Structure formats: structure tokens, C-alpha cells
Amino acid sequence: MKNNKIVGKQSISFEHPPVITGFSSVAGKKEGEGPLGSFFDVVEEDPFFGGDNWEDAESRMQKMAAELAIKKAKLKPVDVRYLIAGDLLGQLIATSFGIMDLDIPLFGVYGACSTMGESISIGSMIVDGGYAKNVVALTSSHNASAEKQFRFPLEYGNQRPLAATWTVTGSGAVVISQNTSNNSENSEKSSGGNEKKEPVIEIKGITTGKITDYGVKDSMNMGACMAPAAADVIYQNLQDFKLSPAYYDKIITGDLGYVGQRILIDLLLEKGYDISVNHMDCGIEIYDKETQDTHAGGSGCGCSAITLNGYIMDKLLKREWKRVLFVPTGALLSTVSFNEGNSVPGIAHGVMIEGR
Amino acid sequence: MKNNKIVGKQSISFEHPPVITGFSSVAGKKEGEGPLGSFFDVVEEDPFFGGDNWEDAESRMQKMAAELAIKKAKLKPVDVRYLIAGDLLGQLIATSFGIMDLDIPLFGVYGACSTMGESISIGSMIVDGGYAKNVVALTSSHNASAEKQFRFPLEYGNQRPLAATWTVTGSGAVVISQNTSNNSENSEKSSGGNEKKEPVIEIKGITTGKITDYGVKDSMNMGACMAPAAADVIYQNLQDFKLSPAYYDKIITGDLGYVGQRILIDLLLEKGYDISVNHMDCGIEIYDKETQDTHAGGSGCGCSAITLNGYIMDKLLKREWKRVLFVPTGALLSTVSFNEGNSVPGIAHGVMIEGR
Numbered sequence: 001m002k003n004n005k006i007v008g009k010q011s012i013s014f015e016h017p018p019v020i021t022g023f024s025s026v027a028g029k030k031e032g033e034g035p036l037g038s039f040f041d042v043v044e045e046d047p048f049f050g051g052d053n054w055e056d057a058e059s060r061m062q063k064m065a066a067e068l069a070i071k072k073a074k075l076k077p078v079d080v081r082y083l084i085a086g087d088l089l090g091q092l093i094a095t096s097f098g099i100m101d102l103d104i105p106l107f108g109v110y111g112a113c114s115t116m117g118e119s120i121s122i123g124s125m126i127v128d129g130g131y132a133k134n135v136v137a138l139t140s141s142h143n144a145s146a147e148k149q150f151r152f153p154l155e156y157g158n159q160r161p162l163a164a165t166w167t168v169t170g171s172g173a174v175v176i177s178q179n180t181s182n183n184s185e186n187s188e189k190s191s192g193g194n195e196k197k198e199p200v201i202e203i204k205g206i207t208t209g210k211i212t213d214y215g216v217k218d219s220m221n222m223g224a225c226m227a228p229a230a231a232d233v234i235y236q237n238l239q240d241f242k243l244s245p246a247y248y249d250k251i252i253t254g255d256l257g258y259v260g261q262r263i264l265i266d267l268l269l270e271k272g273y274d275i276s277v278n279h280m281d282c283g284i285e286i287y288d289k290e291t292q293d294t295h296a297g298g299s300g301c302g303c304s305a306i307t308l309n310g311y312i313m314d315k316l317l318k319r320e321w322k323r324v325l326f327v328p329t330g331a332l333l334s335t336v337s338f339n340e341g342n343s344v345p346g347i348a349h350g351v352m353i354e355g356r
Numbered sequence: 357m358k359n360n361k362i363v364g365k366q367s368i369s370f371e372h373p374p375v376i377t378g379f380s381s382v383a384g385k386k387e388g389e390g391p392l393g394s395f396f397d398v399v400e401e402d403p404f405f406g407g408d409n410w411e412d413a414e415s416r417m418q419k420m421a422a423e424l425a426i427k428k429a430k431l432k433p434v435d436v437r438y439l440i441a442g443d444l445l446g447q448l449i450a451t452s453f454g455i456m457d458l459d460i461p462l463f464g465v466y467g468a469c470s471t472m473g474e475s476i477s478i479g480s481m482i483v484d485g486g487y488a489k490n491v492v493a494l495t496s497s498h499n500a501s502a503e504k505q506f507r508f509p510l511e512y513g514n515q516r517p518l519a520a521t522w523t524v525t526g527s528g529a530v531v532i533s534q535n536t537s538n539n540s541e542n543s544e545k546s547s548g549g550n551e552k553k554e555p556v557i558e559i560k561g562i563t564t565g566k567i568t569d570y571g572v573k574d575s576m577n578m579g580a581c582m583a584p585a586a587a588d589v590i591y592q593n594l595q596d597f598k599l600s601p602a603y604y605d606k607i608i609t610g611d612l613g614y615v616g617q618r619i620l621i622d623l624l625l626e627k628g629y630d631i632s633v634n635h636m637d638c639g640i641e642i643y644d645k646e647t648q649d650t651h652a653g654g655s656g657c658g659c660s661a662i663t664l665n666g667y668i669m670d671k672l673l674k675r676e677w678k679r680v681l682f683v684p685t686g687a688l689l690s691t692v693s694f695n696e697g698n699s700v701p702g703i704a705h706g707v708m709i710e711g712r
Contacts, residue, residue, distance in 0.1 A: 005486050006437070010461050012487050053696055081362070082564065090446030090505075091690035092466050093698075096567060100701060105366050105564035107474055108703075110448050110464040118463055122478060129485030130361050131368050149446075149692075208438065208461035211452060334447035336505075340409055342449075345456060347464075 005128075008240025010207050010233075017202035018127040020353075021134070021177040022073025023313055025306035026065045028143065028169025031298075034287045039310030040170075041068055047144060047169070054145035055089060059098030061171040062087070062140040066099055069136060069173035069309075077102045080175070081132030084119040086110045087140050088167075088301055089149050090334070094140055104136070112330025113226075113255050114209070115139040116172065116305040117349030120326075121206040123176045124351075133178050140171035141300030150219070150335060163221035165257045165283055166294035172305025176203065199317050204352040207237040211332065213345035219331075219338050223260025223283075223296055226329040229346030230256060231267035233327055237350045238273060245275045249321035252312065253348070254304035254328035255283035257297030282307035282328075304328040316355040326351045361484075364596025366563050366589075367706075373558035374483040376709070377490070377533040378429025379669055381662035382421045384499065384525025387654075390643045395666030396526075397424055403500065403525070410501035411445060415454035417527040418443070418496040422455055425492060425529035425665075433458045436531070437488035440475040442466045443496050444523075444657055445505050446690070450496055460492070468686025469582075469611050470565070471495040472528065472661040473705030476682075477562040479532045480707075489534050496527035497656030506575070506691060519577035521613045521639055522650035528661025532559065555673050560708040563593040567688065569701035575687075575694050579616025579639075579652055582685040585702030586612060587623035589683055593706045594629060601631045605677035608668065609704070610660035610684035611639035613653030638663035660684040672711040682707045 007013045025040040032043030042064065049060040062085070070077055083102065086109040087094040095108060111118035119137035126132050144154055146167040152158045179202065212229035219225075230253045238245065245251060256264055261284060265276050282304045283297035308326060315321040333344045363369045381396040388399030398420065405416040418441070426433055439458065442465040443450035451464060467474035475493035482488050500510055502523040508514045535558065568585035575581075586609045594601065601607060612620055617640060621632050638660045639653035664682060671677040689700045 006488070055692060055696065086466065088447075089690065090692065091444075091468065091688065093688070093690045093693040096688040096701060097693065097698060100567045100569055103566055105566050106703065107478060107564070108466040110442065110466050112447065122463060125482055125485055125487050129481055129487070131481050131485070132362070208463070210459055210461050211456045213456055332447065332449070332452040334445065334449045336411060336446065337449040337453065340411065342453060345452060347462065 010236045011205055011240035013205040014124060014128045014203060016128060016179045017204050018124045018176045019179050020174055020201040022069040022175035023309040024065045024068035024072060024173045025309040026061050026171045027306050031168055031170055031286060034292055036286055036307060036311045039314055040306060054142055054148055055093055058087065058094035058140050058142035058145045061142065062094055062098035062138060065171035065173040066102060066136055066138050069175050073175040075134055075175065077104055080104050080134050080136050082107060082126060082135040083138060084109055084123045084135060085138035086115045088112065088146055111347055111349060112332050113299055113301050114328040114330030114347050114349050115301045116308065117326065117328035117351055120174060120203065120351050121208060121349050124203045124206060127176050127178055135176050136173055137176060138173040139301040139305050141167050141302035143167045143169045146300060160295060161220045162295050163223065163259050165222060165255060165296045165299035167300040168286060168298045168303035170302030170306035172302065172309040174309065199319060199355050201316050201353060201355050204354045207233050207240060207350035209233045209348040211345045211347050213343055215343045217343050219333055219344055221259060222299060222331040223257040224263055225331045225344040226346035227256055227260040227263035228267060229348040230264050230327055230329045233348040233350045234268060235271050235273065237325060245273050245278060248278060248323050248325045250278050250280045250324045251275050252324055252326050253281045255299035256281045256329055257283045259296050319355060323354045326353050366592045367561055367596035369561040370480060370484045370559060372484060372535045373560050374480045374532045375535050376530055376557040378425040378531035379665040380421045380424035380428060380529045381665040382417050382527045383662050387524055387526055387642060390648055392642055392663060392667045395670055396662060410498055410504055411449055414443065414450035414496050414498035414501045417498065418450055418454035418494060421527035421529040422458060422492055422494050425531050429531035431490055431531065433460055436460050436490050436492050438463060438482060438491040439494060440465055440479045440491060441494035442471045444468065444502055467703055467705060468688050469655055469657050470684040470686030470703050470705050471657045472664065473682065473684035473707055476530060476559065476707050477564060477705050480559040480562060483532050483534055491532050492529055493532060494529040495657040495661050497523050497658035499523045499525045502656060516651060517576045518651050519615050521578060521611060521652045521655035523656040524642060524654045524659040526658030526662035528658065528665040530665065555675060555711050557672050557709060557711050560710045563589050563596060563706035565589045565704040567701045567703050569699055571699045573699050575689055575700055577615060578655060578687040579613040580619055581687045581700040582702035583612055583616040583619035584623060585704040586620050586683055586685045589704040589706045590624060591627050591629065593681060601629050601634060604634060604679050604681045606634055606636045606680045607631050608680055608682050609637045611655035612637045612685055613639045615652050675711060679710045682709050
């Protein structure tokens with residue numbers, strides 16, 4: 001029964017690939033000053049985003065991102081059948097208080113920093129399955145709310161080890177729509193402008209990750225915690241679709257940073273795949289290593305979300321890249337699990353995004 | 357494009373309704389002593405479930421529930437394509453550490469105590485859409501881990517107001533499978549035994565909730581916080597499918613308790629629907645009002661999950677009920693949002709479960 005959609009062990013291939021018809025990136029000041037700053041739709045100078053506290057700031061940022069993506073898709077909130085959204089805070093409060101006013105049915109999701117991959121995966125199945133014309137996949141992270149949730153009060157000004165990453169302040173929303181003939185009219189204009197046909201960005205398939213635990217207990221080295229999960233999903237994607245890494249212009253992880261990247265490349269080499277040429281990590285790209293030293297790079301749900309909707313979508317729309325495997329990565333921990341001596345398992349969700 | 361599945365404003369009708377082929381209920385001691393005790397698969401006397409701490413206890417309970425449901429469906433973990441699971445703890449640690457060993461691709465979800473409705477909804481779309489033959493929807497709550505997460509250390513022995521509910525220790529898992537001709541062989545045996553054909557339990561449709569906020573700020577009165585969300589989903593389900601409440605043998609909310617039930621019935625009366633005859637609340641059923649005084653009733657993700665998989669499934673399999681609208685209800689708060697003076701919004705997810 002319709003099992004041709006099911007590919008290999010962990011993947012789905014979409015018969016009528018859903019289309020990205022709107023996307024937004026709302027970033028904080030530090031992210032705006034980084035190498036990708038010019039690609040973001042909004043760079044907000046006020047870390048509170050006009051709100052009362054860090055959680056409120058993140059909620060406001062998420063609402064901005066959702067509204068902007070819906071607007072860019074030339075839709076209204078009422079045209080969006082489902083919102084699939086989540087964040088890093090306990091009980092997803094940034095999401096709950098951020099998107100309430102949009103009045104859209106909500107599926108709350110949690111995949112730590114892999115949330116953008118999870119929400120796009122679920123959203124794509126909902127759209128491809130014919131359960132919605134348009135859905136929005138949405139996530140966020142805020143440096144200050146994340147530090148408060150997971151680490152130390154900012155006022156301590158505590159030192160961070162070199163393996164630590166810096167939580168990105170940013171929120172990204174993606175409008176996923178049914179693949180109809182007029183999608184090219186709805187899609188974003190190519191900045192190149194030389195092509196007759198507007199580019200269309202499709203979700204060709206997904207590879208869903210399992211929890212992967214190599215027993216790393218250092219919450220200040222999340223790259224090492226997440227790299228095995230990323231390696232597993234990338235390996236499974238290549239296996240399931242019988243592809244070589246060269247099929248993709250870029251294989252893009254979420255927030256492994258410099259430490260995690262080395263582990264990822266080594267793990268995949270052991271399994272027979274060399275991705276060293278075409279691997280890119282959003283956490284490495286988002287900050288300048290020299291002038292913005294954040295130690296191991298950027299992290300957080302927002303890191304991969306705004307890099308996707310800023311930089312990656314720009315490359316796809318300009319047709320500089322045709323095919324990317326987008327693999328947001330999450331470290332599954334809470335202060336409770338960490339303080340009880342548990343390891344920090346990882347999870348990753350792969351999304352095949354292709355332009356035509 | 358395939359829009360016949362989309363019904364009204366917020367609902368889905370499944371063309372080939374997915375089937376519940378396995379289900380489990382693992383309960384704590386207090387729940388086992390309640391009126392529904394005899395319906396649960398497992399009643400565990402040890403509140404730690406053999407674990408080291410309350411979070412570990414909840415993880416072990418969730419793993420037990422998942423393994424039992426998969427076994428009852430005559431499947432192995434490798435036959436399950438996706439696990440859609442979540443719990444109440446920050447960053448879903450009960451789930452992450454509970455289901456890791458099952459080695460099944462995971463979508464982590466958070467809908468507070470509405471999680472069973474959310475996970476069944478997503479799982480049913482995945483199965484009906486042809487993206488999986490079998491998925492497991494799973495959730496849990498544990499009284500002690502929830503008190504630690506949301507309220508006071510148990511050792512304080514603090515007093516609770518009369519509007520407060522008691523978090524259920526319990527975990528339920530549901531195996532959702534494609535509707536094939538041989539489902540009747542896989543389905544649970546009817547205890548009645550007089551029917552020639554084995555009963556089949558189907559997910560006929562879903563109605564997905566929005567966040568609903570009436571501005572209630574009392575986290576010790578969650579029934580009042582959640583009742584508007586439940587009313588909204590029940591109203592929309594009846595509207596979308598053009599049904600009267602009498603269509604259902606029971607309209608079953610998750611954990612409104614005595615206070616929330618009165619508000620729900622009143623809110624729906626105002627909208628022209630009288631559900632006073634066929635309404636049931638899992639939070640009211642699960643404890644004995646006289647001998648187990650828990651004040652306003654039971655609550656938590658586990659409350660509706662084990663009531664579904666214990667009591668409700670039994671009624672459906674015995675064909676005493678044919679159609680139920682199962683509406684788990686969630687209160688969206690964290691200690692942070694509450695201490696910052698925010699209200700406690702609600703969400704609810706409706707699932708139409710029917711036997712034949």
C-alpha cells in the first residue's frame with residue numbers, strides 16, 4: 001500500500017515533493033555582525049526584541065519569523081493548516097507564548113537543536129500526504145534564554161571551555177506547500193534574474209534519525225555528543241538512496257562546530273564515505289572565527305534555521321547549489337539529566353532540499 | 357490535490373483509517389488501586405520502577421510501555437518505522453533516555469498532557485499517508501518527576517488547593533498500523549468472545565487544537581486553564597464533521613478533573629452543544645473520589661494514555677462503545693513562564709476512535 005514512498009531503512013522519498021514557498025530568518029545583533037549577516041531578513045539590535053525578559057524576547061522573535069515567512073509566501077495565517085514548532089526551553093514556552101496569536105493548529109515538537117529538521121520532516125509528510133496545502137515549520141533559540149535554561153546566569157560572566165559553542169539568537173520559519181503547477185509564481189525571485197523560469201525549491205526526501213549515544217558526558221562539548229548522530233543519518237541517507245556524497249553540492253550539519261566536524265568526517269570515513277570536500281556546518285559558518293571568537297562555533301535551533309533560510313536558500317535560488325542534504329543536529333540533555341550523571345545523546349534529522 | 361482528506365477548519369478524515377494493532381498501559385501503585393486498576397497491563401509497586409531517580413523511573417516505565425505494545429501487536433522494534441513520543445519533563449528527558457535502546461527513528465513531541473492526542477494524530481497521518489506500516493505513539497508522566505519539575509519537593513509535604521489535580525504515574529503506547537485486510541487477525545481478542553469477527557479499532561479522523569488562552573494564571577487549577585481548549589476542539593470536531601454529540605458513545609477529555617469538566621460543559625452549552633450526557637474525563641475516572649481523595653482528579657500525559665489503553669480500549673473491543681472522541685488536554689506552562697507572571701494557556705488534540 002503506497003510503500004514506494006518508503007526508501008531503505010529510515011528514509012522517505014516524496015512522490016510530489018513539497019515546495020518551500022516562503023522562508024524567513026530573524027537574527028540577533030551578534031549573528032548580524034557575522035559572515036552571514038547580509039543574508040538575514042531581519043537583524044534585531046535589541047536583545048530583548050522589545051520584550052520583558054529573555055523568554056519573551058525569544059517568543060517575539062519566533063512570532064516575527066512566522067509572520068514574515070507567511071507573508072513572503074503571499075499567504076495569511078488562516079491559509080496555514082498546521083504549525084509545527086518548538087524550541088529549546090523547558091515545556092517549549094518560547095513557542096507557546098510566541099505563536100498563540102497566530103491562531104493556527106499546533107504540533108509542538110522537540111528535537112533539541114535538530115528541531116528545524118524534525119519540523120520540516122513532519123511538515124513535508126503532512127503536505128505530501130494531502131493533509132494540508134500549507135504548513136509552517138518553525139524554531140528558535142536565544143543565547144540568553146538558553147544560557148539561563150542550561151548553564152549559568154549571564155551575570156556570572158563564567159569562562160567557557162574551548163570545545164563549547166555559542167547559542168545563536170535567531171528564529172527561522174519555512175512555509176511548506178503542495179507542489180502545484182503555479183508554485184513557480186509563488187516562489188522567491190532569483191537574485192540572479194537571468195533565468196526565465198523562477199527557481200523552485202523542493203523537499204525531495206527525508207531521513208529520520210534515532211537517538212545515538214556514544215557515552216560522552218561533557219555538556220560543554222556538544223559537537224562530540226552530536227557527531228555520531230549526524231554521521232548515522234548521513235550514512236543512512238546515502239545508503240537508503242544509494243547515493244555517493246558527491247550527489248550533493250553540500251552536506252550541511254546544524255551545529256557540530258569545529259570539534260564535531262572533525263569527528264563527523266572521521267566517523268564517515270570509517271564507514272567508507274568521504275564528505276570532507278562538500279561538508280559544511282552552520283555552526284562554523286555563522287560566526288567569524290577570528291573577530292567573533294565563540295570557541296567551537298555556533299549552536300542552537302536557530303543556528304541551522306537562519307543559516308538555511310538566509311545563506312542556503314540564497315545559494316539554491318541563485319542555482320549555485322542544486323542539491324543539499326540539510327542535517328540539523330541536537331544534543332539531548334537537560335540540567336537534570338546532566339546533574340544526575342547521564343550522558344548527552346544526540347539526534348539528527350536529514351532533509352533533502354533541491355532546487356530546479 | 358487529495359484534498360478530500362481535509363475536513364472543515366481543523367480536521368482530517370482518513371480514507372483508509374489506520375488501525376490500532378497494539379496498546380499498553382503501565383501504571384503506578386496508586387493508579388492500580390483506583391477504579392480502573394484491573395484494566396491496566398502492568399501495575400508496578402515500586403515507584404522507582406527499579407531505577408535510580410524519578411526521571412529514570414519514568415524512562416523505564418516508558419520503555420516498558422513501548423516494548424509491551426510492540427509485543428502485543430506481534431511486532432518487533434525493527435518493524436516500527438517511527439516512534440512519536442514525548443513527556444512533561446524539560447527537554448523530554450524521560451523519553452530520550454527511555455526509548456534510546458529501542459533504536460527506532462524518533463520524532464519528539466510536546467503537547468503537555470495532550471501529548472497522546474498529538475502523537476496519535478501525527479502517527480495516523482504518517483501511516484495513512486503511506487510513510488510507514490507501523491508507528492508507535494507513546495507518552496508518560498510520573499507523579500514524583502512532575503512534582504519535582506513543576507511544583508515543590510515531595511519532602512515538603514506541601515498542601516494542595518482543592519482545584520489541584522494529582523499527576524498520574526503511568527505510560528501508554530499505541531501501535532498504529534496500516535489498514536490491511538488481515539488487521540483483524542492482529543487485533544486484540546474480544547473479551548466477550550461471542551462475536552465471530554474480531555473487533556478492529558480504527559482512527560477515523562483527527563481535529564488538531566490551537567493554543568487557547570482565557571488568561572487563567574492559577575497553575576493549581578489546570579482544569580480551568582485547559583477547559584476552553586477542549587471546548588474549542590470538541591466544538592470544531594462536531595462542526596467540521598457536521599455531527600451532533602450523540603454520534604459519539606463517549607466524548608472523553610484527558611485531565612480536566614471536576615472543576616474543568618463543569619467549565620467544559622458550560623462552554624459547549626453556550627455554543628449550542630450539550631455533552632453532559634456522554635462526557636467522560638480520564639482525570640475523574642482514574643481515582644476514587646472518596647477513598648483516594650486527589651482533590652480535583654488526575655492529570656498528566658499518562659492519565660489519558662493509560663485510561664485509553666486500559667479502560668477505553670476494553671469498552672471498544674467489547675463493543676460496548678462504538679465511537680469515541682478522545683481529547684487529551686494540555687496546560688502549557690513551565691515554572692519559568694509561571695514565575696514571570698504569564699497565564700497558563702491550554703491545548704487539546706481530538707482523535708476519533710471507532711470500533712467495528
